[in-house]
Amino acid sequence: MLNIQLNGEARQVDSAQDLASLVQAQGVKQTQVALVLNGELVPRHRWPHIHIQDNDNLELFSAVAGG
Protein backbone atom coordinates (compact mmCIF):
# COMPACT_ATOMS: atom_id res chain seq x y z
CA MET A 1 0.00 0.00 0.00
CA LEU A 2 1.04 3.55 -0.65
CA ASN A 3 0.44 6.57 1.53
CA ILE A 4 -0.81 9.59 -0.34
CA GLN A 5 -2.56 12.88 0.32
CA LEU A 6 -5.83 13.44 -1.54
CA ASN A 7 -7.26 16.93 -1.16
CA GLY A 8 -5.44 17.29 2.12
CA GLU A 9 -6.52 13.93 3.59
CA ALA A 10 -4.22 11.01 4.21
CA ARG A 11 -5.22 7.96 2.16
CA GLN A 12 -3.83 4.52 1.50
CA VAL A 13 -4.06 3.20 -2.02
CA ASP A 14 -3.04 0.09 -3.90
CA SER A 15 0.43 0.41 -5.33
CA ALA A 16 -0.71 -0.70 -8.79
CA GLN A 17 -3.28 2.06 -9.11
CA ASP A 18 -3.08 4.64 -11.88
CA LEU A 19 -4.56 8.13 -11.73
CA ALA A 20 -7.57 7.28 -13.89
CA SER A 21 -8.68 4.45 -11.63
CA LEU A 22 -8.07 6.54 -8.54
CA VAL A 23 -10.27 9.35 -9.87
CA GLN A 24 -12.93 6.85 -10.87
CA ALA A 25 -12.91 5.38 -7.36
CA GLN A 26 -13.80 8.81 -5.91
CA GLY A 27 -17.22 8.81 -7.52
CA VAL A 28 -16.66 12.02 -9.46
CA LYS A 29 -17.31 12.58 -13.15
CA GLN A 30 -13.96 12.18 -14.84
CA THR A 31 -14.88 14.64 -17.55
CA GLN A 32 -15.68 17.39 -15.05
CA VAL A 33 -12.68 17.44 -12.76
CA ALA A 34 -9.09 18.57 -13.02
CA LEU A 35 -6.27 16.71 -11.32
CA VAL A 36 -3.15 18.23 -9.84
CA LEU A 37 -0.31 15.89 -8.91
CA ASN A 38 2.42 17.33 -6.69
CA GLY A 39 1.56 20.82 -7.86
CA GLU A 40 1.40 19.99 -11.58
CA LEU A 41 -1.79 19.86 -13.60
CA VAL A 42 -2.09 16.46 -15.26
CA PRO A 43 -4.17 16.39 -18.46
CA ARG A 44 -6.93 13.79 -18.44
CA HIS A 45 -5.48 11.79 -21.34
CA ARG A 46 -2.38 11.07 -19.29
CA TRP A 47 -4.20 9.71 -16.23
CA PRO A 48 -4.13 6.04 -17.32
CA HIS A 49 -0.40 6.20 -17.92
CA ILE A 50 0.69 7.56 -14.55
CA HIS A 51 1.00 5.30 -11.55
CA ILE A 52 0.75 6.61 -8.05
CA GLN A 53 3.92 6.88 -6.03
CA ASP A 54 4.35 6.83 -2.29
CA ASN A 55 3.83 10.28 -0.71
CA ASP A 56 2.15 11.71 -3.79
CA ASN A 57 0.03 14.77 -3.13
CA LEU A 58 -3.11 14.74 -5.27
CA GLU A 59 -5.73 17.41 -5.60
CA LEU A 60 -9.00 17.10 -7.46
CA PHE A 61 -10.87 20.24 -8.45
CA SER A 62 -14.40 20.65 -9.74
CA ALA A 63 -16.69 23.47 -10.79
CA VAL A 64 -18.90 25.02 -8.15
CA ALA A 65 -21.38 27.86 -8.10
CA GLY A 66 -19.78 31.28 -8.28
CA GLY A 67 -20.15 34.79 -9.58
Place this chain on the structure above:
Amino acid sequence: MLKIADTDFSSRLFTGTGKFASGRVMQDAIAASGSELVTLAMKRVDFKAGSDDILAPLLSRGVRLLPNTSGARTAKEAIFAAELSREMLGTEWLKLEIHPDPKYLMPCPIETFLAAKELVSQGFKVLPYVHADPVLCRRLEEIGCAAVMPLGSPIGSNQGLVSREFLKIIIEQAGIPVVVDAGIGAPSHACEAMELGADAVLVNTAIASSADPVRMAKAFAKAVEIGREAYLAGLGATSHHAVETSPLTGFLGTHP
Protein backbone atom coordinates in the same frame (compact mmCIF):
# COMPACT_ATOMS: atom_id res chain seq x y z
CA MET B 1 -26.32 41.34 -31.78
CA LEU B 2 -23.63 41.19 -29.13
CA LYS B 3 -20.51 39.35 -30.24
CA ILE B 4 -17.70 38.38 -27.90
CA ALA B 5 -14.75 36.45 -29.32
CA ASP B 6 -16.75 35.36 -32.40
CA THR B 7 -19.68 34.14 -30.34
CA ASP B 8 -23.08 35.78 -30.72
CA PHE B 9 -25.31 36.45 -27.74
CA SER B 10 -28.93 37.41 -28.08
CA SER B 11 -29.23 38.19 -24.36
CA ARG B 12 -27.12 40.97 -22.89
CA LEU B 13 -27.71 39.75 -19.35
CA PHE B 14 -25.01 37.42 -18.05
CA THR B 15 -25.53 35.71 -14.73
CA GLY B 16 -23.52 34.23 -11.92
CA THR B 17 -24.39 30.94 -10.28
CA GLY B 18 -23.30 31.75 -6.71
CA LYS B 19 -25.30 32.28 -3.52
CA PHE B 20 -28.58 30.67 -4.62
CA ALA B 21 -30.54 28.83 -1.96
CA SER B 22 -30.46 25.65 -4.03
CA GLY B 23 -29.26 24.32 -7.34
CA ARG B 24 -32.83 24.09 -8.51
CA VAL B 25 -33.57 27.75 -7.78
CA MET B 26 -30.35 28.73 -9.55
CA GLN B 27 -31.26 26.74 -12.64
CA ASP B 28 -34.78 28.16 -12.72
CA ALA B 29 -33.53 31.73 -12.25
CA ILE B 30 -30.97 31.37 -15.03
CA ALA B 31 -33.65 29.99 -17.33
CA ALA B 32 -35.92 32.92 -16.44
CA SER B 33 -33.12 35.42 -17.05
CA GLY B 34 -32.54 34.21 -20.61
CA SER B 35 -28.81 34.39 -19.90
CA GLU B 36 -26.56 32.59 -22.35
CA LEU B 37 -23.33 33.01 -20.40
CA VAL B 38 -22.95 31.99 -16.77
CA THR B 39 -20.02 32.20 -14.42
CA LEU B 40 -18.71 29.36 -12.29
CA ALA B 41 -15.98 29.02 -9.70
CA MET B 42 -13.67 26.12 -8.97
CA LYS B 43 -12.89 24.36 -5.76
CA ARG B 44 -11.13 21.32 -4.39
CA VAL B 45 -13.64 18.48 -4.30
CA ASP B 46 -15.03 17.95 -0.80
CA PHE B 47 -15.60 14.20 -0.68
CA LYS B 48 -17.49 14.35 2.61
CA ALA B 49 -19.93 17.09 1.65
CA GLY B 50 -20.70 15.70 -1.79
CA SER B 51 -21.87 18.12 -4.41
CA ASP B 52 -24.70 18.96 -6.72
CA ASP B 53 -23.99 18.45 -10.37
CA ILE B 54 -24.37 22.04 -11.48
CA LEU B 55 -22.88 21.50 -14.90
CA ALA B 56 -25.26 19.03 -16.52
CA PRO B 57 -28.41 21.19 -16.32
CA LEU B 58 -26.52 24.26 -17.53
CA LEU B 59 -24.97 22.44 -20.45
CA SER B 60 -28.31 20.87 -21.38
CA ARG B 61 -29.77 24.39 -21.61
CA GLY B 62 -26.99 25.33 -24.02
CA VAL B 63 -25.55 28.16 -21.96
CA ARG B 64 -21.89 28.96 -22.35
CA LEU B 65 -19.72 28.55 -19.26
CA LEU B 66 -17.47 31.31 -18.01
CA PRO B 67 -15.25 29.88 -15.28
CA ASN B 68 -13.66 32.43 -13.01
CA THR B 69 -10.34 32.52 -11.22
CA SER B 70 -11.80 33.61 -7.91
CA GLY B 71 -9.45 32.79 -5.08
CA ALA B 72 -6.35 33.70 -7.08
CA ARG B 73 -4.29 36.47 -5.47
CA THR B 74 -1.51 36.68 -8.02
CA ALA B 75 -1.08 36.39 -11.79
CA LYS B 76 0.69 33.07 -11.27
CA GLU B 77 -2.23 31.63 -9.31
CA ALA B 78 -4.74 32.93 -11.85
CA ILE B 79 -2.84 31.36 -14.74
CA PHE B 80 -2.83 28.06 -12.90
CA ALA B 81 -6.56 28.39 -12.23
CA ALA B 82 -7.14 29.12 -15.91
CA GLU B 83 -5.29 25.98 -16.92
CA LEU B 84 -7.37 24.01 -14.40
CA SER B 85 -10.60 25.39 -15.79
CA ARG B 86 -9.64 24.64 -19.39
CA GLU B 87 -8.79 21.06 -18.47
CA MET B 88 -11.90 20.67 -16.31
CA LEU B 89 -14.50 22.28 -18.55
CA GLY B 90 -12.95 22.20 -22.00
CA THR B 91 -13.45 25.93 -22.49
CA GLU B 92 -10.94 28.67 -23.16
CA TRP B 93 -13.35 31.32 -21.93
CA LEU B 94 -12.24 32.83 -18.68
CA LYS B 95 -13.38 35.47 -16.26
CA LEU B 96 -10.03 36.61 -14.97
CA GLU B 97 -10.40 37.92 -11.44
CA ILE B 98 -7.56 38.55 -9.05
CA HIS B 99 -8.54 40.21 -5.81
CA PRO B 100 -6.10 39.82 -2.96
CA ASP B 101 -8.08 41.91 -0.47
CA PRO B 102 -10.97 40.00 1.14
CA LYS B 103 -12.81 43.04 2.47
CA TYR B 104 -13.49 44.99 -0.71
CA LEU B 105 -12.45 42.36 -3.28
CA MET B 106 -10.88 45.08 -5.36
CA PRO B 107 -9.25 43.59 -8.46
CA CYS B 108 -5.45 44.03 -8.61
CA PRO B 109 -4.73 45.84 -11.89
CA ILE B 110 -1.07 44.83 -12.07
CA GLU B 111 -1.54 41.10 -11.53
CA THR B 112 -4.62 41.13 -13.77
CA PHE B 113 -2.72 42.76 -16.62
CA LEU B 114 0.21 40.36 -16.32
CA ALA B 115 -2.07 37.32 -16.20
CA ALA B 116 -4.22 38.55 -19.09
CA LYS B 117 -1.19 39.00 -21.31
CA GLU B 118 0.04 35.48 -20.68
CA LEU B 119 -3.40 33.89 -20.99
CA VAL B 120 -4.21 35.65 -24.26
CA SER B 121 -0.92 34.29 -25.64
CA GLN B 122 -2.06 30.81 -24.55
CA GLY B 123 -5.26 31.16 -26.55
CA PHE B 124 -7.67 31.95 -23.72
CA LYS B 125 -10.67 34.20 -24.34
CA VAL B 126 -9.98 36.51 -21.44
CA LEU B 127 -12.69 38.65 -19.85
CA PRO B 128 -10.92 40.47 -17.03
CA TYR B 129 -12.78 41.78 -14.00
CA VAL B 130 -11.26 45.19 -13.34
CA HIS B 131 -11.82 48.46 -11.58
CA ALA B 132 -13.54 51.05 -13.75
CA ASP B 133 -10.19 52.32 -14.96
CA PRO B 134 -10.27 53.62 -18.53
CA VAL B 135 -6.50 53.42 -18.99
CA LEU B 136 -6.32 49.83 -17.78
CA CYS B 137 -9.26 48.85 -19.98
CA ARG B 138 -7.50 50.24 -23.03
CA ARG B 139 -4.32 48.39 -22.19
CA LEU B 140 -6.26 45.15 -21.75
CA GLU B 141 -7.88 45.69 -25.13
CA GLU B 142 -4.48 46.30 -26.74
CA ILE B 143 -3.12 42.98 -25.51
CA GLY B 144 -6.08 41.06 -26.93
CA CYS B 145 -8.70 40.58 -24.23
CA ALA B 146 -12.10 39.50 -25.57
CA ALA B 147 -13.99 42.01 -23.42
CA VAL B 148 -13.48 44.05 -20.28
CA MET B 149 -15.59 43.75 -17.17
CA PRO B 150 -15.32 46.92 -15.10
CA LEU B 151 -17.07 47.03 -11.76
CA GLY B 152 -20.02 49.21 -10.85
CA SER B 153 -19.23 48.91 -7.13
CA PRO B 154 -17.73 46.21 -4.87
CA ILE B 155 -18.74 42.60 -5.58
CA GLY B 156 -22.00 41.63 -3.93
CA SER B 157 -22.53 45.10 -2.45
CA ASN B 158 -25.67 45.97 -4.47
CA GLN B 159 -24.59 49.62 -4.47
CA GLY B 160 -25.13 50.14 -8.19
CA LEU B 161 -23.00 52.23 -10.53
CA VAL B 162 -20.74 54.07 -8.10
CA SER B 163 -18.19 54.18 -10.93
CA ARG B 164 -20.67 55.63 -13.42
CA GLU B 165 -18.57 58.52 -14.79
CA PHE B 166 -15.61 56.24 -15.40
CA LEU B 167 -17.77 53.57 -16.99
CA LYS B 168 -18.87 56.22 -19.48
CA ILE B 169 -15.26 56.90 -20.46
CA ILE B 170 -14.50 53.19 -20.76
CA ILE B 171 -17.56 52.68 -22.98
CA GLU B 172 -16.67 55.69 -25.11
CA GLN B 173 -13.14 54.41 -25.72
CA ALA B 174 -13.65 50.68 -25.99
CA GLY B 175 -13.30 48.74 -29.21
CA ILE B 176 -14.20 45.50 -27.43
CA PRO B 177 -17.39 44.71 -25.50
CA VAL B 178 -17.78 46.30 -22.07
CA VAL B 179 -19.60 44.12 -19.54
CA VAL B 180 -20.45 45.95 -16.34
CA ASP B 181 -19.82 43.46 -13.57
CA ALA B 182 -20.20 43.64 -9.82
CA GLY B 183 -22.35 45.81 -7.60
CA ILE B 184 -25.45 45.87 -9.78
CA GLY B 185 -28.10 45.54 -7.10
CA ALA B 186 -31.36 46.39 -8.82
CA PRO B 187 -32.85 46.20 -12.30
CA SER B 188 -32.66 50.00 -12.44
CA HIS B 189 -28.87 49.76 -12.08
CA ALA B 190 -28.69 47.27 -14.94
CA CYS B 191 -30.94 49.49 -17.02
CA GLU B 192 -28.72 52.48 -16.27
CA ALA B 193 -25.58 50.59 -17.32
CA MET B 194 -27.23 49.65 -20.61
CA GLU B 195 -28.43 53.23 -21.14
CA LEU B 196 -24.82 54.36 -20.80
CA GLY B 197 -23.96 52.03 -23.66
CA ALA B 198 -22.59 48.99 -21.86
CA ASP B 199 -22.67 45.94 -24.12
CA ALA B 200 -23.89 43.66 -21.33
CA VAL B 201 -24.12 43.34 -17.57
CA LEU B 202 -23.24 40.50 -15.26
CA VAL B 203 -25.57 39.99 -12.31
CA ASN B 204 -25.41 37.46 -9.52
CA THR B 205 -26.07 38.58 -5.95
CA ALA B 206 -29.04 40.79 -6.78
CA ILE B 207 -30.86 37.85 -8.33
CA ALA B 208 -29.63 35.12 -6.00
CA SER B 209 -30.35 37.04 -2.80
CA SER B 210 -33.81 38.20 -3.82
CA ALA B 211 -36.75 36.66 -1.98
CA ASP B 212 -37.98 35.49 -5.40
CA PRO B 213 -34.93 34.91 -7.62
CA VAL B 214 -36.92 33.67 -10.63
CA ARG B 215 -39.08 36.76 -10.67
CA MET B 216 -36.07 39.00 -10.11
CA ALA B 217 -34.25 37.30 -12.99
CA LYS B 218 -37.16 38.19 -15.27
CA ALA B 219 -37.12 41.77 -13.99
CA PHE B 220 -33.42 42.05 -14.81
CA ALA B 221 -33.98 40.63 -18.29
CA LYS B 222 -36.58 43.32 -18.97
CA ALA B 223 -34.44 46.09 -17.48
CA VAL B 224 -31.50 45.15 -19.68
CA GLU B 225 -33.67 45.14 -22.79
CA ILE B 226 -35.19 48.50 -21.91
CA GLY B 227 -31.82 50.07 -21.20
CA ARG B 228 -30.45 48.79 -24.48
CA GLU B 229 -33.44 50.15 -26.41
CA ALA B 230 -33.03 53.54 -24.73
CA TYR B 231 -29.34 53.60 -25.60
CA LEU B 232 -30.09 52.78 -29.24
CA ALA B 233 -32.84 55.39 -29.34
CA GLY B 234 -30.44 57.98 -27.92
CA LEU B 235 -31.05 59.81 -24.66
CA GLY B 236 -31.86 63.49 -24.80
CA ALA B 237 -29.31 66.04 -23.61
CA THR B 238 -29.30 67.06 -19.94
CA SER B 239 -29.31 70.67 -18.81
CA HIS B 240 -28.77 72.45 -15.46
CA HIS B 241 -31.73 74.77 -15.96
CA ALA B 242 -35.27 74.18 -17.20
CA VAL B 243 -35.93 73.94 -20.90
CA GLU B 244 -39.59 74.51 -21.74
CA THR B 245 -41.62 71.76 -23.30
CA SER B 246 -44.65 74.01 -23.95
CA PRO B 247 -44.76 77.38 -25.72
CA LEU B 248 -44.51 80.21 -23.14
CA THR B 249 -45.50 83.11 -25.37
CA GLY B 250 -48.81 84.39 -26.75
CA PHE B 251 -51.10 83.01 -24.05
CA LEU B 252 -52.14 83.85 -20.47
CA GLY B 253 -49.26 86.17 -19.52
CA THR B 254 -49.36 88.35 -22.61
CA HIS B 255 -52.86 89.93 -22.69
CA PRO B 256 -52.87 93.67 -22.01
